[in-house]
Amino acid sequence: MGGGFIRRGWVKLVITGNHAVSYGAKLARAEVIAAYPITPQTEVVEKLSTMVANKELKAKFIKVESEHSAMAACIGASAVGARSFTATSSQGLALMHEMLHWAANARLPVVMANINRAMGPPWNIWSDQTDSLAQRDTGWLQFYCENNQEILDTIIQSYKVCEKVLLPGMVVLDAFILSHTSEPVEIPPQKLIDEYLPAYNPKYKLDVKDPHTFGGLTSPDLYYELRYKIQNSMEDALSEIKRADSSFKRKFGRGYGLVEEYRARDADTLLIVSGSMSSTAKVAVDMMREKGERAGLLRIRVFRPFPKDEIRRVVRRGVKRIGVIDRNISFGSEGIFFQEVKSALCNEKRKVPIYGFVAGLGGRDVTVEDIINIKKSIKSNNRLKDIIWVGVKK
Amino acid sequence: MGRGKKISPVRPRKRSYGKRSNGVRFSIPQEEIMSPGHVACQGCGATLAMRYALKALGRNTIVVIPACCWSVIDGPFPYSSLGVPLFHTAFETAASTASGIAAGLEMEGNKDTNVLAWAGDGGTADIGIQALSGAVERRDKIIYVCYDNEAYMNTGIQRSSSTPYGAWTTTTPVEEFKSRPKKNMVEIIAAHDIPYAASANISYPEDFVGKLKKAKGIPGAKYIQVLSPCPAGWKYSSEMTIRLGKLAFETCVYPLYEVEGGKYIVKKPARKRPVEEYLKHQGRFKHLTKTGIEQIQHDVDLAWEKLLRKESI
Numbered sequence: 001m002g003g004g005f006i007r008r009g010w011v012k013l014v015i016t017g018n019h020a021v022s023y024g025a026k027l028a029r030a031e032v033i034a035a036y037p038i039t040p041q042t043e044v045v046e047k048l049s050t051m052v053a054n055k056e057l058k059a060k061f062i063k064v065e066s067e068h069s070a071m072a073a074c075i076g077a078s079a080v081g082a083r084s085f086t087a088t089s090s091q092g093l094a095l096m097h098e099m100l101h102w103a104a105n106a107r108l109p110v111v112m113a114n115i116n117r118a119m120g121p122p123w124n125i126w127s128d129q130t131d132s133l134a135q136r137d138t139g140w141l142q143f144y145c146e147n148n149q150e151i152l153d154t155i156i157q158s159y160k161v162c163e164k165v166l167l168p169g170m171v172v173l174d175a176f177i178l179s180h181t182s183e184p185v186e187i188p189p190q191k192l193i194d195e196y197l198p199a200y201n202p203k204y205k206l207d208v209k210d211p212h213t214f215g216g217l218t219s220p221d222l223y224y225e226l227r228y229k230i231q232n233s234m235e236d237a238l239s240e241i242k243r244a245d246s247s248f249k250r251k252f253g254r255g256y257g258l259v260e261e262y263r264a265r266d267a268d269t270l271l272i273v274s275g276s277m278s279s280t281a282k283v284a285v286d287m288m289r290e291k292g293e294r295a296g297l298l299r300i301r302v303f304r305p306f307p308k309d310e311i312r313r314v315v316r317r318g319v320k321r322i323g324v325i326d327r328n329i330s331f332g333s334e335g336i337f338f339q340e341v342k343s344a345l346c347n348e349k350r351k352v353p354i355y356g357f358v359a360g361l362g363g364r365d366v367t368v369e370d371i372i373n374i375k376k377s378i379k380s381n382n383r384l385k386d387i388i389w390v391g392v393k394k
Numbered sequence: 395m396g397r398g399k400k401i402s403p404v405r406p407r408k409r410s411y412g413k414r415s416n417g418v419r420f421s422i423p424q425e426e427i428m429s430p431g432h433v434a435c436q437g438c439g440a441t442l443a444m445r446y447a448l449k450a451l452g453r454n455t456i457v458v459i460p461a462c463c464w465s466v467i468d469g470p471f472p473y474s475s476l477g478v479p480l481f482h483t484a485f486e487t488a489a490s491t492a493s494g495i496a497a498g499l500e501m502e503g504n505k506d507t508n509v510l511a512w513a514g515d516g517g518t519a520d521i522g523i524q525a526l527s528g529a530v531e532r533r534d535k536i537i538y539v540c541y542d543n544e545a546y547m548n549t550g551i552q553r554s555s556s557t558p559y560g561a562w563t564t565t566t567p568v569e570e571f572k573s574r575p576k577k578n579m580v581e582i583i584a585a586h587d588i589p590y591a592a593s594a595n596i597s598y599p600e601d602f603v604g605k606l607k608k609a610k611g612i613p614g615a616k617y618i619q620v621l622s623p624c625p626a627g628w629k630y631s632s633e634m635t636i637r638l639g640k641l642a643f644e645t646c647v648y649p650l651y652e653v654e655g656g657k658y659i660v661k662k663p664a665r666k667r668p669v670e671e672y673l674k675h676q677g678r679f680k681h682l683t684k685t686g687i688e689q690i691q692h693d694v695d696l697a698w699e700k701l702l703r704k705e706s707i
Contacts, residue, residue, distance in 0.1 A: 214481045219470060
């Protein structure tokens, strides 16, 4: 319903991806925000500071001295039952790494935004997914957004899911391509958001009236089962995300799913992408379709938990070849979405060749033409390689 | 050696916490919030420190403990000896986690629960100094207590920046004992213009309890560093813990003082004893020669003199 008219009480603003994050956190009524500035995330915390200062948002904003402390403070606030929020990028996320594990293992539903930025050296502030994907084993849910409206909606949805499964969640967006690009974003009325997302009220929290110890020394006899439970909750998150998404759609008219299919129904060549690159790939698919090629697109929105069944379901329909495009790399191996897609499909009866492309590292533009060429190379390429580099200068 | 200078004696505490039938007055609160059954070593100073701290702060307290002896002392899951809510956190995050808890409580409208960050000297003076400095600069509403046993005792007696000059540790063997002075955390924190900073000592429970009670009533961030002798790490017999705490004060090796709103208040021993009396009971100083001991005496005298001058300002 993002159409040409505006409903009463609804506001449509032209805002950057960063401000979409801030509005999302505000609508979700984040109570404790602890953050440290880093390009390109800075606007998120500047906007939130203003919102807290002018009392638009009733929250405590702790202006911490590092991202490590930002996550620790979010953990403390969440442990006492407050809805907590932070945002970061790249080096900041890497510095948080220890505490990312802590948040997940302590079963605290902290939500954060990470603006994908390349890791140094050399210094580079542009988009690259390696920062967030390097955190894939920390126990955080991860959502990769395509546009600014989805960013705002996903912040709100992720609180709903995370507070249900008691795991933290990361909403991920591309540096500059989304973070600093203004798009029209519909801001739903607070009242409807409050109905969708009631206040966080955990069963267990730090409470002087009911004292408990959290995170004490645990022997191998019990630790293993605690990890087993986290995996179960991650698996539950798949259905919780779908549920939260469909109730969101009923209320606000927008839904996203675990994955998004674009002209994939009868596709023989399936391109798999994530993030803002999907918009470019959609244009490329349209152009190829006009020429009569049966190209289709699958956008992976949720990376953790990984939507294996959704991917299998699409591929089983008769896809003949798959190309996965990664704006990231696991050195010594290959693109990370490529790894995950292969692993989801490796036990399928019908084998489909999968090609892995690494493109656009450090913010290099990936154009419609690049994507058409990627599709062409899949068709003509008989030999499977682990990495096909797109436009590398030799 | 000690100057034997006459200094005014310790003022007696007036506060009373009830009387026994035989007329003996309790000088600290009677209620035991920390229970026995914890897993500390015999003669552990850090355990006494926690016992006194909870007596002072009461049950309306949430404790945050980073990696340190106390991560273990409290007891393995599902046991806990504290009697108040306890959140275990990562090594360098005692202050920042406590800041988050304090902010969360404030959002709940809870203004009176004490948030106690409880860290060892490694977690305070080394890996946690950044988070602590941040919390103190922001004046976050926390009480930070460093129980100072002067090395990484839980990990196996490795040197920290709080290890004193001359001490043996497992990473400063006697051939290369610690040849750098102890980092002065109370002064570092006081330099933040913190509302309240103090040093304390488990051998003076009334003093320690009084300081915690004072800290509780002051808004913003508070820092107390309590000397907690460690039989295993200092290499002395466990029945000597209290005696060593007293000697640390009486020799002025570990002065007891407060910095309140920038004003220094120093507690003076009746007679300043020579440092050798403190050092000689501890295996960690056994290798020291006469020159080494003289060096320590010289440093202690100088530091004491400086402290008294600060008080006179």
